[in-house]
Amino acid sequence: MYAGAVPFWYCALQRVKRLLHTRLVPLLSVFAAFSFVIMMFNLPLPGGTTGHAVGMGLTTVVLGPWASMLAISVALLIQALFFGDGGVTAYGANCFNMAIIGSLVAYAVYRVIAGRAPLTHSRRVIAAALAGYAAINVAALCAAIEFGLQPVFFKDATGAPLYAPYPLHIAIPAMLIGHLTFAGLAELIISGGVVAYLQRTDPSLLKATAPGARDVDATQEITQSGWQVTRPLWVGVALLMLLSPLGLLAAGSAWGEWAPADFKNPQARLAIARASGNSAPPTQAPQGVEKLSSIWTAPMPDYAPKFLKSEKLGYMLSAMFGTGLILMAFMVIAAIVQVLDGKRQTDELVAANGNGAS
Amino acid sequence: MAGGVAIKRKRRKSFVEHTLAGLAATTAHALQAEEITKADGLLQHLDPRVKVVGLLALIITAALAHSLWIILTLFVIALTLALLSQVSIRTLARREWIGVLVFTGCIALPAIFITPGHVIYRLPLLHWPITEQGVRSALYLITRVETAATFSVLLILCTPWTHVLKALRVLHVPVVFVVILGMTYRYIFLLLQTAHDMFESRQSRLIGKLEDREQRRLAAASVGVLLSKSLQLSNEVYLAMQSRGFQGEVYTLDEFMMQPRDWIALFSFLVVAGLGFWWGR
Secondary structure (H helix, E strand, O other): HHHHHHHHHHHHHHHHHHHHHHHHHHHHHHHHHHHHHHHHOOEEEEOEEEEEOOHHHHHHHHHHHHHHHHHHHHHHHHHHHHHOOOOEEEEHHHHHHHHHHHHHHHHHHHHHHOOOOOOOHHHHHHHHHHHHHHHHHHHHHHHHHHHHHHHHOOOOOOOOOOOOOOOOOHHHHHHHHHHHHHHHHHHHHHHHHHHHHHHHOOHHHHHHHOOOOOOOOOOHHHHHOOHHHHHHHHHHHHHHHHHHHHHHOOOOOOOOOOHHHHHOOOHHHHHHHHHHOOOOOOOOOOOOHHHHHHOOOOOOHHHOOOOOHHHHHHHHHHHHHHHHHHHHHHHHHHHHHHHHHHHHHHHHHHHHHHHOOO | OOOHHHHHHOOOOOOOHHHHHHHHHHHHHHHHHHHHOOOOOOOOHOOOHHHHHHHHHHHHHHHHHHHHHHHHHHHHHHHHHHHHHOOOOHHHHHHHHHHHHHHHHOOOOOOHHHHHOOOOEEOOOOEEEEHHHHHHHHHHHHHHHHHHHHHHHHHHHOOHHHHHHHHHHOOOOOOOHHHHHHHHHHHHHHHHHHHHHHHHHHOOOOOOOHHHHHHHHHHHHHHHHHHHHHHHHHHHHHHHHHOOOOOOOOOOOOOOOHHHHHHHHHHHHHHHHHHHHHHHO
16 A cells, blocks of 8 residues: 555645645644644534544645645644554555545545635635545555455455455444544544634635635636646546556456356356346357457457466556556647647637737 | 432543643653663663664564464563563563453454354354354454564653664654654654643633533534644744754764674564564564
């Protein structure tokens, strides 16, 4: 999980450094301390229970996703190391789920729902509340998937799971029930409540993540890049990437993805028949399939290159390779959109200036 | 009569009191750690870099081991180190073990019944099966987490925080992160104090019980105030740093010196970790 988190940290550090330069150190330190302290707050929840919030919705709304992921990572490290909550070995996963995924999801949800509403609009309160709620739940889902995959990969000689013992179908509901109700509510109350409070006292603090807010002047809108517009898509891709190993757990092969040899194997025939509404498959592989299969040998047969003996590793690598290709495609599209967008906006600006001049 | 009943019933603590207690406990927790770091024990005398590298190696060995015996042996080693460093079992239990046991135990307990495998016992009345694999898996989880947690708490209890941070440089943690971590730690206490004062002043003006809705408003407002205070603080710190010539570059003074006993300790840590890794594959 450390390997997953490091590129995000690096990227975040570079972005935040460029933006803040010498302000980086004091701002991040104080904000990390702030996130740490609010994790201690005991929030009263409806129904007489209490809960703690991580505050990722709130820090994201005030600082933006990149600075937020750094601040929360630092707060989590001090919590793990110094106060012994959450082990050192789980730190990478914790950061990945809560600081990184949490901040990105919170930002996407907040931006999408808040839209261009003015800074003091009630829509921003709802957006922040839902951002906090969505962030903690997606983080919990990621954690559940990580837990759920562990018994598949790590077992001792007797078949006893070495790490987390629960398969996905138990881990996901167990994690999500708690988070969809209590933990999610704490996050929802804190994010929404504090944004509402800031709107009354100091709305300028909400400016950083509201570049399109209606009371901001037009020049700032133009600087908004295509990246920000497409960010929800990126988050979606990242999520899919995380979910891709799930395919490993589905029993049997996907419908329609049969190998020619499966048609001759009686067991495989039975499986195909069951999957196809009990209609018996032909005894021979369809000629087309047979012919094609001899011509077309995929560069990654059965999703696993030959030099990779472990099927699981191959599957994971193939998933990453596939998503990498998709990401590249996205990047190309995003670049094209940005160029076109920029051109259109300059055209409009020129037109507007021209009108003003005449 | 009714009044008597009401008085006898334990009053539910308000969230303000709960939070106050939590904030005070956190500060006390940190102060206690600071006191132990000054004790005259084995680990306290070692070079912080040796402790960071050595204990981290043992944590990783415990995390990777595929054998219960290896994990238990590492746990015994952790206990011995604790006793040699004047960290009492009671401190360890109160700071780490009980919390970890409750948390991990809750996660591990259902695994005893749910994990498929060889059934060794059935609960009377409920007829729930207990499987060998389930018990092993729960034991793996609990012993592993307890062992790793004991090593990491030993590092913190026997090394001043500033030294831990400085020692992180050996692991090539970027210096800017190390500085941020150090400053964060300092400001945590300032903000803990600020939050404590805010809640205390509120609590002292509070009569009766706030409604849940009001409590939530109060909580959100407190976080909001703390947020603006934090931003203001970060601005002031920034200006203070700038006026002292801060240009974005960070320099640290490294005055650690390796003594012969540090080399011996480092060697022993790595040998134990290596053996544990080899046998626990």
